Structures are given as structure tokens and as C-alpha cells.
Amino acid sequence: MRYNLALRALLALCALLVMAESFLIMMPARAANPYHITFSTSNFALQTLSASANDLSNSGHVLFTLQNGTQFWYSIAVQSSPAGITPTPALASDLVATTFYGAVPLLPPIGVIPFDQGTSSARYETLRLALAFSGPVQQVQLQLNPFESHAVTLDVLTLLLQLLGYKSASGQIGLLTPGGLKLLFDDASALQDLTSLVNDYTQALQSQSTSSSALTAAFACAKDVAALLTNSSEQRTLADLLWKLLGKTIPSTVMLKTVANFAGGQFSLGIEEFIMDEATLLGTMLFQQSNPLVTLQSVSNAPASQTPSPSTPTSMSSPTTLPTVSPGTISTITATPTSSLSPTPTASSTRHP
Numbered sequence: 001m002r003y004n005l006a007l008r009a010l011l012a013l014c015a016l017l018v019m020a021e022s023f024l025i026m027m028p029a030r031a032a033n034p035y036h037i038t039f040s041t042s043n044f045a046l047q048t049l050s051a052s053a054n055d056l057s058n059s060g061h062v063l064f065t066l067q068n069g070t071q072f073w074y075s076i077a078v079q080s081s082p083a084g085i086t087p088t089p090a091l092a093s094d095l096v097a098t099t100f101y102g103a104v105p106l107l108p109p110i111g112v113i114p115f116d117q118g119t120s121s122a123r124y125e126t127l128r129l130a131l132a133f134s135g136p137v138q139q140v141q142l143q144l145n146p147f148e149s150h151a152v153t154l155d156v157l158t159l160l161l162q163l164l165g166y167k168s169a170s171g172q173i174g175l176l177t178p179g180g181l182k183l184l185f186d187d188a189s190a191l192q193d194l195t196s197l198v199n200d201y202t203q204a205l206q207s208q209s210t211s212s213s214a215l216t217a218a219f220a221c222a223k224d225v226a227a228l229l230t231n232s233s234e235q236r237t238l239a240d241l242l243w244k245l246l247g248k249t250i251p252s253t254v255m256l257k258t259v260a261n262f263a264g265g266q267f268s269l270g271i272e273e274f275i276m277d278e279a280t281l282l283g284t285m286l287f288q289q290s291n292p293l294v295t296l297q298s299v300s301n302a303p304a305s306q307t308p309s310p311s312t313p314t315s316m317s318s319p320t321t322l323p324t325v326s327p328g329t330i331s332t333i334t335a336t337p338t339s340s341l342s343p344t345p346t347a348s349s350t351r352h353p
Contacts (some may be wrong), residue, residue: 035136037062038297043290046070048124049144051294059298062131063090066144066294068107069124073155074292075148076105079141087142090128097127099176104150104185112158112172136300144292152202153188157245159201163225163271164242164258173247180244187241191234197224204275218276225271235259 039053039062048069055063068074078086089097096115100106108125110116116123131140145151158172174180188194204217228234239256246255 034302035059035133035298035300037133038295038299039064040295041293042295043292045292048122049074049292051142051292054128059133062133062296064129064131064294064296066107066127066129066142067124068109068126069118069122070146071109071111072146073109073151074107074144074146075151076101076107077143077145077148078105079143081139085131085133085138085140087129087131087140090130094128095176096125097129099181101127101129103182106151106154106181107144112154113175114171114173131296133296133298136298138298140296142294144294146291147202147206149198149202150185152205153185153194153198156194156198156201157184157188157242159275160225160238161242161245163274164262166246171246171249173249174245177247184241184245187237187244191228191237191241193224193228193231193234194238197221197228200224201275214276218272221275222272225275229259229262 037056037059039056041051044050050067051064052067053062053064055061066076080086087101089101092098096108096113100108107127110123110125113125115125117126118124161172175184188198200217200220204214204221207213207217228238236256239259240252242259243250243252243255
């Protein structure tokens with residue numbers, strides 16, 4: 001009997017030792033994760049434009065997605081506090097993300113490159129991005145701007161292809177060639193009339209307050225197009241640019257001939273009406289008070305009274321200076337991967353490590 005009691009006591013002591021060891025192992029693990037990540041969006045007025053959190057559980061590798069189901073390019077300007085926290089493509093094999101999230105971060109539209117996702121009635125392009133937080137009270141904001149010059153330049157080139165008779169712009173595979181995007185912007189900056197067209201087309205998209213202002217902007221665009229297509233010194237450069245944009249899938253001589261023949265017609269009035277219709281229809285979709293904004297934060301798990309607020313981001317990773325955006329009201333959602341595009345007018349999500 002005494003032997004059995006001693007054995008039971010020994011077994012109980014071993015069990016207590018195992019429990020104590022497990023508790024000691026868990027304590028550093030909890031202490032190593034004193035903060036969690038939150039994800040929120042604001043000013044997403046278009047149902048076809050969205051952002052969603054895919055995985056917030058690992059603060060060193062936060063995964064999220066930007067989706068664009070519109071016909072517009074969007075630039076992506078990044079602010080972070082502290083400076084230097086920059087999103088990267090989530091997968092090195094993702095050609096779309098690695099191509100367009102580079103020196104000039106851009107979110108592609110539908111129908112431009114052959115990587116559309118979704119269904120025939122709800123298509124979209126996707127950027128899958130990752131972020132690494134190193135501690136609490138850090139913040140990263142991504143602002144999407146459809147009126148930034150690089151984004152509008154790509155919109156204008158698509159418009160020119162439509163004017164020249166290319167009904168579908170899905171063949172712009174030249175954008176995916178190594179260094180193709182930089183080469184395109186370098187060529188575009190050398191065309192003075194194209195630069196004027198980009199500026200005036202931006203005004204046309206934003207001139208939705210009165211019909212007279214939209215008409216004035218459309219007329220200016222028509223003059224720019226006429227000047228661009230009839231300028232013999234710019235015709236060849238433009239034809240070469242569009243040839244590279246289409247991935248050199250047609251002979252360069254055919255492109256140059258198309259540009260030259262189009263310039264010989266009486267097209268100014270037709271272009272003015274076409275641009276006004278396009279700008280009125282598309283600009284109405286874009287017009288809103290503030291640009292879409294995505295915010296990710298590392299928030300301390302300490303009581304709110306002991307947690308300092310994140311400082312306002314001071315660094316800007318952007319090709320141009322963009323207007324200040326107010327985040328707006330935020331409501332809560334669950335951060336789970338999404339397989340279809342869904343409206344996200346204002347949302348936030350939180351996941352603890």
C-alpha cells in the first residue's frame with residue numbers, strides 16, 4: 001500500500017513539473033508578440049475597386065491584396081511611420097505584381113494585359129503584396145490615385161490605340177517585358193504634344209462640375225491629338241512607342257503607316273466628341289472628394305491608456321506629390337482571403353498573432 005501511495009505521489013509530482021515547464025515555455029512566446037496588426041480602407045466609392053487583408057497573423061509577413069475592376073490605371077503612393085516600411089510583391093513568381101509594383105507603383109486596369117481574373121461579368125486585376133512590421137506603433141498607408149501623371153499616360157495610350165482602330169487593348173504585353181515600363185515613360189516624356197494631351201485629359205476627367213468645362217477640356221485634348229499625329233518629328237516616336245507597347249506583335253512599318261494615314265484625315269471634330277463622351281462617362285465614375293486609402297498598423301496589446309498613438313507618416317514613396325487624404329469613418333470586418341471582387345466602401349480588420 002505504501003508503495004502504491006509513493007508511486008502515485010511521484011507521478012503527480014512529474015505531472016506538475018511537466019505543466020510548470022510548459023508554462024515557462026509559453027511565457028516567452030507571449031512576450032515575443034506584444035502587438036497585433038490592423039487593416040482598414042476608406043474612400044473606396046467604386047464597387048469595382050477594393051482592398052482586402054489575406055493574412056494578418058504574422059507581423060513580419062503581412063499579406064494583403066489590391067483589386068481593380070475599372071478601366072483606369074491607379075498610381076500607388078506609400079507613406080510609412082517610421083520611414084522605410086515598404087510593401088513588396090508577395091510572390092516572386094507573380095508577374096503582374098513584380099512588374100507594376102516597382103519604381104513607379106501602379107495598379108493595372110482590366111482589359112490591358114492578358115491576366116484578368118474573375119468572371120466575364122466581373123473581371124479585375126490583382127496585386128498581391130506583403131509588409132513586414134518590426135514592432136508596435138508602426139503604420140503604412142497606401143493611397144490610390146487615378147489622376148497621377150504616369151497612370152493617366154497609360155490611359156491616354158490606350159485611348160490613342162482605340163482611335164487608331166485597335167478595338168481591344170488586351171495585347172499591351174510590351175508592358176510586361178523587362179524594363180518595358182520605364183522605357184515607355186522615357187519615350188513618352190520626349191513627346192511634347194503627348195505630355196500636353198496627358199495634362200489636358202486629366203483636366204477633362206476632373207471637369208465634371210459643368211458641361212462647359214468638360215467641353216473646353218475635350219477641345220484642348222482634340223487639339224493635342226491633332227498636333228501629335230500631324231507632327232512629323234513625333235509621328236515616328238509615337239509609332240515606335242505604340243509598337244513596343246503592343247509587344248512588337250505587328251510590324252513597326254504597319255504602325256507607322258497607321259499613324260500617318262490617320263493624321264491625313266479630317267478627324268478633329270470626331271476626336272473632340274469621342275474624348276468628351278469618354279471623359280464624361282469615365283470621369284463621373286472617378287469624381288470623389290478623396291482618393292482611396294489603405295491603412296495597416298501595428299497596435300500594442302497593452303491597455304489603451306498605456307499605448308502611444310502612431311505618429312503621422314512623414315515619408316512618401318511616390319513619383320509625384322499627392323494631395324492629403326483623410327481616412328474617414330472605419331467599420332469592422334473579418335480579414336479573410338477573397339476570391340471575388342466585392343465592394344469595400346469603408347472597412348477594417350484585425351488579427352492577433
